Amino acid sequence: MNEVFLELENYLAAYPEIESFVTSIHNIDNGRLEITFVPEEENGAFPHLLKNELIRQANQIGSADFDIWGVGQGFSNNTQEGWFNNHIELRGYNYDLIMAEATMFKDTLLKHKRIEEVIIQTGNSWRGKPRYAFVMGLDAEKLEEVNGSLQDVYRELLFQSPREIRAAEVAGEEGVIPVFLREASSGQTTIWDMHNNMLTASGKAFRLKDVGFINAGAHRKSYP
The missing domain is CATH 3.30.2090.10 (Multidrug efflux transporter AcrB TolC docking domain; DN and DC subdomains)
Known part of the structure:
Protein backbone atom coordinates (compact mmCIF):
# COMPACT_ATOMS: atom_id res chain seq x y z
CA MET A 1 0.00 0.00 0.00
CA ASN A 2 2.82 2.41 0.83
CA GLU A 3 4.46 1.81 -2.57
CA VAL A 4 1.18 2.51 -4.38
CA PHE A 5 0.76 5.88 -2.69
CA LEU A 6 4.41 6.81 -3.16
CA GLU A 7 3.96 6.28 -6.90
CA LEU A 8 0.88 8.50 -6.92
CA GLU A 9 2.57 11.19 -4.81
CA ASN A 10 5.55 11.32 -7.17
CA TYR A 11 3.14 11.67 -10.08
CA LEU A 12 1.16 14.50 -8.44
CA ALA A 13 4.28 16.42 -7.39
CA ALA A 14 4.88 17.41 -11.02
CA TYR A 15 1.74 19.57 -11.22
CA PRO A 16 2.02 23.23 -10.10
CA GLU A 17 -1.78 23.46 -10.22
CA ILE A 18 -1.89 21.32 -7.06
CA GLU A 19 -1.50 23.27 -3.83
CA SER A 20 -1.11 20.23 -1.59
CA PHE A 21 -1.95 16.56 -1.20
CA VAL A 22 -2.23 14.52 1.99
CA THR A 23 -1.97 10.74 2.21
CA SER A 24 -3.52 8.77 5.08
CA ILE A 25 -2.79 5.03 5.23
CA HIS A 26 -5.18 3.40 7.68
CA ASN A 27 -4.00 -0.20 7.37
CA ILE A 28 -2.29 -2.58 4.95
CA ASP A 29 -5.12 -2.42 2.41
CA ASN A 30 -6.89 0.87 3.03
CA GLY A 31 -5.63 4.37 2.35
CA ARG A 32 -6.83 7.79 1.25
CA LEU A 33 -5.23 10.63 -0.72
CA GLU A 34 -6.81 14.11 -0.65
CA ILE A 35 -5.81 16.75 -3.20
CA THR A 36 -6.18 20.52 -2.81
CA PHE A 37 -5.85 22.72 -5.88
CA VAL A 38 -4.52 26.27 -6.03
CA PRO A 39 -7.46 28.74 -5.83
CA GLU A 40 -7.22 29.88 -9.45
CA GLU A 41 -7.50 26.28 -10.71
CA GLU A 42 -9.99 24.64 -8.37
CA ASN A 43 -13.06 25.73 -10.37
CA GLY A 44 -11.48 25.33 -13.80
CA ALA A 45 -10.85 22.43 -16.13
CA PHE A 46 -7.68 21.13 -14.48
CA PRO A 47 -9.37 19.07 -11.69
CA HIS A 48 -11.37 17.22 -14.35
CA LEU A 49 -8.27 16.64 -16.48
CA LEU A 50 -6.35 15.38 -13.46
CA LYS A 51 -9.18 13.04 -12.52
CA ASN A 52 -9.01 11.48 -15.98
CA GLU A 53 -5.25 11.07 -15.61
CA LEU A 54 -5.68 9.48 -12.17
CA ILE A 55 -8.23 7.07 -13.64
CA ARG A 56 -5.63 6.09 -16.23
CA GLN A 57 -3.05 5.61 -13.46
CA ALA A 58 -5.51 3.55 -11.41
CA ASN A 59 -6.17 1.21 -14.32
CA GLN A 60 -2.43 0.73 -14.83
CA ILE A 61 -1.75 -0.12 -11.19
CA GLY A 62 -2.89 -3.69 -10.81
CA SER A 63 -2.10 -4.16 -7.13
CA ALA A 64 -4.94 -2.05 -5.69
CA ASP A 65 -8.56 -1.02 -6.24
CA PHE A 66 -9.39 2.68 -6.51
CA ASP A 67 -12.36 4.93 -5.85
CA ILE A 68 -11.91 8.44 -7.27
CA TRP A 69 -14.37 11.25 -6.62
CA GLY A 70 -14.59 14.99 -6.01
CA VAL A 71 -15.38 16.38 -9.46
CA GLY A 72 -17.71 14.96 -12.08
CA GLN A 73 -18.94 11.39 -11.87
CA GLY A 74 -17.26 9.12 -9.38
CA PHE A 75 -14.98 6.32 -10.59
CA SER A 76 -14.37 2.87 -9.14
CA ASN A 77 -12.37 -0.05 -10.55
CA ASN A 78 -13.01 -2.52 -7.75
CA THR A 79 -14.68 -5.87 -8.28
CA GLN A 80 -18.23 -4.64 -7.87
CA GLU A 81 -20.04 -3.08 -10.81
CA GLY A 82 -21.40 0.44 -10.71
CA TRP A 83 -20.78 3.28 -8.27
CA PHE A 84 -22.02 2.73 -4.72
CA ASN A 85 -21.78 5.71 -2.40
CA ASN A 86 -23.80 4.42 0.56
CA HIS A 87 -22.49 1.73 2.86
CA ILE A 88 -23.45 -0.03 6.07
CA GLU A 89 -20.40 -1.48 7.77
CA LEU A 90 -20.60 -4.32 10.27
CA ARG A 91 -17.61 -5.29 12.41
CA GLY A 92 -17.05 -8.32 14.56
CA TYR A 93 -15.25 -11.63 15.13
CA ASN A 94 -18.06 -14.09 14.39
CA TYR A 95 -18.07 -14.45 10.60
CA ASP A 96 -21.29 -16.48 10.39
CA LEU A 97 -23.20 -14.10 12.66
CA ILE A 98 -21.97 -11.01 10.80
CA MET A 99 -22.96 -12.53 7.45
CA ALA A 100 -26.39 -13.42 8.81
CA GLU A 101 -26.88 -9.84 10.03
CA ALA A 102 -25.68 -8.47 6.67
CA THR A 103 -28.14 -10.70 4.81
CA MET A 104 -30.95 -9.51 7.05
CA PHE A 105 -30.07 -5.87 6.34
CA LYS A 106 -29.90 -6.62 2.62
CA ASP A 107 -33.35 -8.21 2.58
CA THR A 108 -34.79 -5.27 4.51
CA LEU A 109 -33.22 -2.66 2.24
CA LEU A 110 -34.41 -4.38 -0.93
CA LYS A 111 -38.00 -3.92 0.22
CA HIS A 112 -37.55 -0.18 -0.38
CA LYS A 113 -38.84 0.65 -3.85
CA ARG A 114 -36.05 3.18 -4.51
CA ILE A 115 -33.26 0.68 -3.83
CA GLU A 116 -32.33 -1.35 -6.89
CA GLU A 117 -29.38 -3.41 -5.69
CA VAL A 118 -27.57 -4.25 -2.44
CA ILE A 119 -24.18 -5.97 -2.45
CA ILE A 120 -22.63 -7.75 0.52
CA GLN A 121 -18.88 -7.27 0.28
CA THR A 122 -16.30 -8.68 2.70
CA GLY A 123 -13.23 -6.50 3.29
CA ASN A 124 -11.83 -5.12 0.01
CA SER A 125 -12.59 -8.20 -2.06
CA TRP A 126 -15.48 -10.58 -2.58
CA ARG A 127 -14.05 -13.28 -0.34
CA GLY A 128 -12.46 -10.93 2.13
CA LYS A 129 -8.98 -11.03 3.56
CA PRO A 130 -8.31 -12.66 6.93
Missing part, protein backbone atom coordinates in the same frame (compact mmCIF):
# COMPACT_ATOMS: atom_id res chain seq x y z
CA ARG A 131 -7.28 -10.45 9.81
CA TYR A 132 -5.76 -11.59 13.06
CA ALA A 133 -7.05 -11.13 16.57
CA PHE A 134 -4.47 -11.49 19.34
CA VAL A 135 -5.71 -13.00 22.58
CA MET A 136 -3.59 -12.84 25.74
CA GLY A 137 -4.18 -14.84 28.88
CA LEU A 138 -2.45 -14.37 32.24
CA ASP A 139 -2.17 -16.67 35.24
CA ALA A 140 -2.92 -14.49 38.27
CA GLU A 141 -0.98 -16.73 40.68
CA LYS A 142 2.15 -16.87 38.52
CA LEU A 143 1.95 -13.13 37.94
CA GLU A 144 1.79 -12.57 41.68
CA GLU A 145 4.93 -14.71 42.15
CA VAL A 146 6.95 -12.15 40.14
CA ASN A 147 5.22 -9.21 41.87
CA GLY A 148 3.75 -8.25 38.51
CA SER A 149 0.41 -6.86 37.39
CA LEU A 150 -1.57 -6.59 34.18
CA GLN A 151 -0.40 -2.99 33.90
CA ASP A 152 3.26 -4.10 34.15
CA VAL A 153 2.83 -6.67 31.39
CA TYR A 154 0.99 -4.23 29.13
CA ARG A 155 3.62 -1.53 29.61
CA GLU A 156 6.50 -3.93 28.92
CA LEU A 157 4.88 -5.40 25.81
CA LEU A 158 4.46 -1.94 24.32
CA PHE A 159 8.22 -1.70 23.88
CA GLN A 160 9.05 -5.12 22.43
CA SER A 161 9.88 -3.77 18.97
CA PRO A 162 13.18 -1.91 18.38
CA ARG A 163 12.99 1.70 19.51
CA GLU A 164 14.29 4.70 17.63
CA ILE A 165 17.44 6.34 18.96
CA ARG A 166 18.19 10.05 18.97
CA ALA A 167 21.62 9.98 17.35
CA ALA A 168 22.54 13.57 16.59
CA GLU A 169 21.41 17.12 15.94
CA VAL A 170 21.94 19.25 12.85
CA ALA A 171 21.56 22.95 12.34
CA GLY A 172 18.62 24.08 10.25
CA GLU A 173 17.23 27.39 9.07
CA GLU A 174 14.75 27.46 11.95
CA GLY A 175 17.03 25.99 14.61
CA VAL A 176 18.39 22.62 15.68
CA ILE A 177 16.86 19.55 14.05
CA PRO A 178 17.12 16.20 15.86
CA VAL A 179 18.27 13.13 13.90
CA PHE A 180 16.82 9.75 14.84
CA LEU A 181 17.95 6.25 13.88
CA ARG A 182 15.14 3.79 13.40
CA GLU A 183 15.45 0.13 12.41
CA ALA A 184 13.50 -1.09 9.40
CA SER A 185 11.65 -3.46 11.75
CA SER A 186 10.68 -0.67 14.15
CA GLY A 187 7.08 -1.05 15.22
CA GLN A 188 7.07 -4.79 14.45
CA THR A 189 7.60 -7.88 16.55
CA THR A 190 6.68 -11.57 16.60
CA ILE A 191 4.66 -13.71 18.96
CA TRP A 192 7.82 -15.68 19.74
CA ASP A 193 9.59 -12.49 20.81
CA MET A 194 6.66 -11.44 22.96
CA HIS A 195 6.64 -14.84 24.64
CA ASN A 196 10.40 -15.02 25.25
CA ASN A 197 11.76 -11.50 25.64
CA MET A 198 12.52 -10.50 29.20
CA LEU A 199 9.97 -8.32 31.00
CA THR A 200 10.42 -6.63 34.37
CA ALA A 201 8.12 -5.83 37.26
CA SER A 202 9.17 -4.53 40.67
CA GLY A 203 12.79 -5.31 39.83
CA LYS A 204 12.10 -8.95 38.90
CA ALA A 205 12.67 -10.30 35.39
CA PHE A 206 10.31 -12.80 33.78
CA ARG A 207 8.98 -13.90 30.41
CA LEU A 208 5.40 -13.71 29.23
CA LYS A 209 5.40 -17.48 28.68
CA ASP A 210 6.15 -17.88 32.41
CA VAL A 211 2.97 -16.09 33.46
CA GLY A 212 0.63 -16.45 30.48
CA PHE A 213 0.34 -16.66 26.71
CA ILE A 214 -0.60 -14.75 23.58
CA ASN A 215 -2.17 -16.39 20.54
CA ALA A 216 -3.29 -15.19 17.11
CA GLY A 217 -6.35 -16.41 15.27
CA ALA A 218 -7.77 -15.45 11.89
CA HIS A 219 -11.09 -13.64 11.81
CA ARG A 220 -12.97 -11.32 9.50
CA LYS A 221 -12.50 -7.72 10.47
CA SER A 222 -15.27 -5.85 8.67
CA TYR A 223 -18.11 -6.59 6.35
CA PRO A 224 -19.56 -3.57 4.54
Whole structure:
Protein backbone atom coordinates (compact mmCIF):
# COMPACT_ATOMS: atom_id res chain seq x y z
CA MET A 1 0.00 0.00 0.00
CA ASN A 2 2.82 2.41 0.83
CA GLU A 3 4.46 1.81 -2.57
CA VAL A 4 1.18 2.51 -4.38
CA PHE A 5 0.76 5.88 -2.69
CA LEU A 6 4.41 6.81 -3.16
CA GLU A 7 3.96 6.28 -6.90
CA LEU A 8 0.88 8.50 -6.92
CA GLU A 9 2.57 11.19 -4.81
CA ASN A 10 5.55 11.32 -7.17
CA TYR A 11 3.14 11.67 -10.08
CA LEU A 12 1.16 14.50 -8.44
CA ALA A 13 4.28 16.42 -7.39
CA ALA A 14 4.88 17.41 -11.02
CA TYR A 15 1.74 19.57 -11.22
CA PRO A 16 2.02 23.23 -10.10
CA GLU A 17 -1.78 23.46 -10.22
CA ILE A 18 -1.89 21.32 -7.06
CA GLU A 19 -1.50 23.27 -3.83
CA SER A 20 -1.11 20.23 -1.59
CA PHE A 21 -1.95 16.56 -1.20
CA VAL A 22 -2.23 14.52 1.99
CA THR A 23 -1.97 10.74 2.21
CA SER A 24 -3.52 8.77 5.08
CA ILE A 25 -2.79 5.03 5.23
CA HIS A 26 -5.18 3.40 7.68
CA ASN A 27 -4.00 -0.20 7.37
CA ILE A 28 -2.29 -2.58 4.95
CA ASP A 29 -5.12 -2.42 2.41
CA ASN A 30 -6.89 0.87 3.03
CA GLY A 31 -5.63 4.37 2.35
CA ARG A 32 -6.83 7.79 1.25
CA LEU A 33 -5.23 10.63 -0.72
CA GLU A 34 -6.81 14.11 -0.65
CA ILE A 35 -5.81 16.75 -3.20
CA THR A 36 -6.18 20.52 -2.81
CA PHE A 37 -5.85 22.72 -5.88
CA VAL A 38 -4.52 26.27 -6.03
CA PRO A 39 -7.46 28.74 -5.83
CA GLU A 40 -7.22 29.88 -9.45
CA GLU A 41 -7.50 26.28 -10.71
CA GLU A 42 -9.99 24.64 -8.37
CA ASN A 43 -13.06 25.73 -10.37
CA GLY A 44 -11.48 25.33 -13.80
CA ALA A 45 -10.85 22.43 -16.13
CA PHE A 46 -7.68 21.13 -14.48
CA PRO A 47 -9.37 19.07 -11.69
CA HIS A 48 -11.37 17.22 -14.35
CA LEU A 49 -8.27 16.64 -16.48
CA LEU A 50 -6.35 15.38 -13.46
CA LYS A 51 -9.18 13.04 -12.52
CA ASN A 52 -9.01 11.48 -15.98
CA GLU A 53 -5.25 11.07 -15.61
CA LEU A 54 -5.68 9.48 -12.17
CA ILE A 55 -8.23 7.07 -13.64
CA ARG A 56 -5.63 6.09 -16.23
CA GLN A 57 -3.05 5.61 -13.46
CA ALA A 58 -5.51 3.55 -11.41
CA ASN A 59 -6.17 1.21 -14.32
CA GLN A 60 -2.43 0.73 -14.83
CA ILE A 61 -1.75 -0.12 -11.19
CA GLY A 62 -2.89 -3.69 -10.81
CA SER A 63 -2.10 -4.16 -7.13
CA ALA A 64 -4.94 -2.05 -5.69
CA ASP A 65 -8.56 -1.02 -6.24
CA PHE A 66 -9.39 2.68 -6.51
CA ASP A 67 -12.36 4.93 -5.85
CA ILE A 68 -11.91 8.44 -7.27
CA TRP A 69 -14.37 11.25 -6.62
CA GLY A 70 -14.59 14.99 -6.01
CA VAL A 71 -15.38 16.38 -9.46
CA GLY A 72 -17.71 14.96 -12.08
CA GLN A 73 -18.94 11.39 -11.87
CA GLY A 74 -17.26 9.12 -9.38
CA PHE A 75 -14.98 6.32 -10.59
CA SER A 76 -14.37 2.87 -9.14
CA ASN A 77 -12.37 -0.05 -10.55
CA ASN A 78 -13.01 -2.52 -7.75
CA THR A 79 -14.68 -5.87 -8.28
CA GLN A 80 -18.23 -4.64 -7.87
CA GLU A 81 -20.04 -3.08 -10.81
CA GLY A 82 -21.40 0.44 -10.71
CA TRP A 83 -20.78 3.28 -8.27
CA PHE A 84 -22.02 2.73 -4.72
CA ASN A 85 -21.78 5.71 -2.40
CA ASN A 86 -23.80 4.42 0.56
CA HIS A 87 -22.49 1.73 2.86
CA ILE A 88 -23.45 -0.03 6.07
CA GLU A 89 -20.40 -1.48 7.77
CA LEU A 90 -20.60 -4.32 10.27
CA ARG A 91 -17.61 -5.29 12.41
CA GLY A 92 -17.05 -8.32 14.56
CA TYR A 93 -15.25 -11.63 15.13
CA ASN A 94 -18.06 -14.09 14.39
CA TYR A 95 -18.07 -14.45 10.60
CA ASP A 96 -21.29 -16.48 10.39
CA LEU A 97 -23.20 -14.10 12.66
CA ILE A 98 -21.97 -11.01 10.80
CA MET A 99 -22.96 -12.53 7.45
CA ALA A 100 -26.39 -13.42 8.81
CA GLU A 101 -26.88 -9.84 10.03
CA ALA A 102 -25.68 -8.47 6.67
CA THR A 103 -28.14 -10.70 4.81
CA MET A 104 -30.95 -9.51 7.05
CA PHE A 105 -30.07 -5.87 6.34
CA LYS A 106 -29.90 -6.62 2.62
CA ASP A 107 -33.35 -8.21 2.58
CA THR A 108 -34.79 -5.27 4.51
CA LEU A 109 -33.22 -2.66 2.24
CA LEU A 110 -34.41 -4.38 -0.93
CA LYS A 111 -38.00 -3.92 0.22
CA HIS A 112 -37.55 -0.18 -0.38
CA LYS A 113 -38.84 0.65 -3.85
CA ARG A 114 -36.05 3.18 -4.51
CA ILE A 115 -33.26 0.68 -3.83
CA GLU A 116 -32.33 -1.35 -6.89
CA GLU A 117 -29.38 -3.41 -5.69
CA VAL A 118 -27.57 -4.25 -2.44
CA ILE A 119 -24.18 -5.97 -2.45
CA ILE A 120 -22.63 -7.75 0.52
CA GLN A 121 -18.88 -7.27 0.28
CA THR A 122 -16.30 -8.68 2.70
CA GLY A 123 -13.23 -6.50 3.29
CA ASN A 124 -11.83 -5.12 0.01
CA SER A 125 -12.59 -8.20 -2.06
CA TRP A 126 -15.48 -10.58 -2.58
CA ARG A 127 -14.05 -13.28 -0.34
CA GLY A 128 -12.46 -10.93 2.13
CA LYS A 129 -8.98 -11.03 3.56
CA PRO A 130 -8.31 -12.66 6.93
CA ARG A 131 -7.28 -10.45 9.81
CA TYR A 132 -5.76 -11.59 13.06
CA ALA A 133 -7.05 -11.13 16.57
CA PHE A 134 -4.47 -11.49 19.34
CA VAL A 135 -5.71 -13.00 22.58
CA MET A 136 -3.59 -12.84 25.74
CA GLY A 137 -4.18 -14.84 28.88
CA LEU A 138 -2.45 -14.37 32.24
CA ASP A 139 -2.17 -16.67 35.24
CA ALA A 140 -2.92 -14.49 38.27
CA GLU A 141 -0.98 -16.73 40.68
CA LYS A 142 2.15 -16.87 38.52
CA LEU A 143 1.95 -13.13 37.94
CA GLU A 144 1.79 -12.57 41.68
CA GLU A 145 4.93 -14.71 42.15
CA VAL A 146 6.95 -12.15 40.14
CA ASN A 147 5.22 -9.21 41.87
CA GLY A 148 3.75 -8.25 38.51
CA SER A 149 0.41 -6.86 37.39
CA LEU A 150 -1.57 -6.59 34.18
CA GLN A 151 -0.40 -2.99 33.90
CA ASP A 152 3.26 -4.10 34.15
CA VAL A 153 2.83 -6.67 31.39
CA TYR A 154 0.99 -4.23 29.13
CA ARG A 155 3.62 -1.53 29.61
CA GLU A 156 6.50 -3.93 28.92
CA LEU A 157 4.88 -5.40 25.81
CA LEU A 158 4.46 -1.94 24.32
CA PHE A 159 8.22 -1.70 23.88
CA GLN A 160 9.05 -5.12 22.43
CA SER A 161 9.88 -3.77 18.97
CA PRO A 162 13.18 -1.91 18.38
CA ARG A 163 12.99 1.70 19.51
CA GLU A 164 14.29 4.70 17.63
CA ILE A 165 17.44 6.34 18.96
CA ARG A 166 18.19 10.05 18.97
CA ALA A 167 21.62 9.98 17.35
CA ALA A 168 22.54 13.57 16.59
CA GLU A 169 21.41 17.12 15.94
CA VAL A 170 21.94 19.25 12.85
CA ALA A 171 21.56 22.95 12.34
CA GLY A 172 18.62 24.08 10.25
CA GLU A 173 17.23 27.39 9.07
CA GLU A 174 14.75 27.46 11.95
CA GLY A 175 17.03 25.99 14.61
CA VAL A 176 18.39 22.62 15.68
CA ILE A 177 16.86 19.55 14.05
CA PRO A 178 17.12 16.20 15.86
CA VAL A 179 18.27 13.13 13.90
CA PHE A 180 16.82 9.75 14.84
CA LEU A 181 17.95 6.25 13.88
CA ARG A 182 15.14 3.79 13.40
CA GLU A 183 15.45 0.13 12.41
CA ALA A 184 13.50 -1.09 9.40
CA SER A 185 11.65 -3.46 11.75
CA SER A 186 10.68 -0.67 14.15
CA GLY A 187 7.08 -1.05 15.22
CA GLN A 188 7.07 -4.79 14.45
CA THR A 189 7.60 -7.88 16.55
CA THR A 190 6.68 -11.57 16.60
CA ILE A 191 4.66 -13.71 18.96
CA TRP A 192 7.82 -15.68 19.74
CA ASP A 193 9.59 -12.49 20.81
CA MET A 194 6.66 -11.44 22.96
CA HIS A 195 6.64 -14.84 24.64
CA ASN A 196 10.40 -15.02 25.25
CA ASN A 197 11.76 -11.50 25.64
CA MET A 198 12.52 -10.50 29.20
CA LEU A 199 9.97 -8.32 31.00
CA THR A 200 10.42 -6.63 34.37
CA ALA A 201 8.12 -5.83 37.26
CA SER A 202 9.17 -4.53 40.67
CA GLY A 203 12.79 -5.31 39.83
CA LYS A 204 12.10 -8.95 38.90
CA ALA A 205 12.67 -10.30 35.39
CA PHE A 206 10.31 -12.80 33.78
CA ARG A 207 8.98 -13.90 30.41
CA LEU A 208 5.40 -13.71 29.23
CA LYS A 209 5.40 -17.48 28.68
CA ASP A 210 6.15 -17.88 32.41
CA VAL A 211 2.97 -16.09 33.46
CA GLY A 212 0.63 -16.45 30.48
CA PHE A 213 0.34 -16.66 26.71
CA ILE A 214 -0.60 -14.75 23.58
CA ASN A 215 -2.17 -16.39 20.54
CA ALA A 216 -3.29 -15.19 17.11
CA GLY A 217 -6.35 -16.41 15.27
CA ALA A 218 -7.77 -15.45 11.89
CA HIS A 219 -11.09 -13.64 11.81
CA ARG A 220 -12.97 -11.32 9.50
CA LYS A 221 -12.50 -7.72 10.47
CA SER A 222 -15.27 -5.85 8.67
CA TYR A 223 -18.11 -6.59 6.35
CA PRO A 224 -19.56 -3.57 4.54
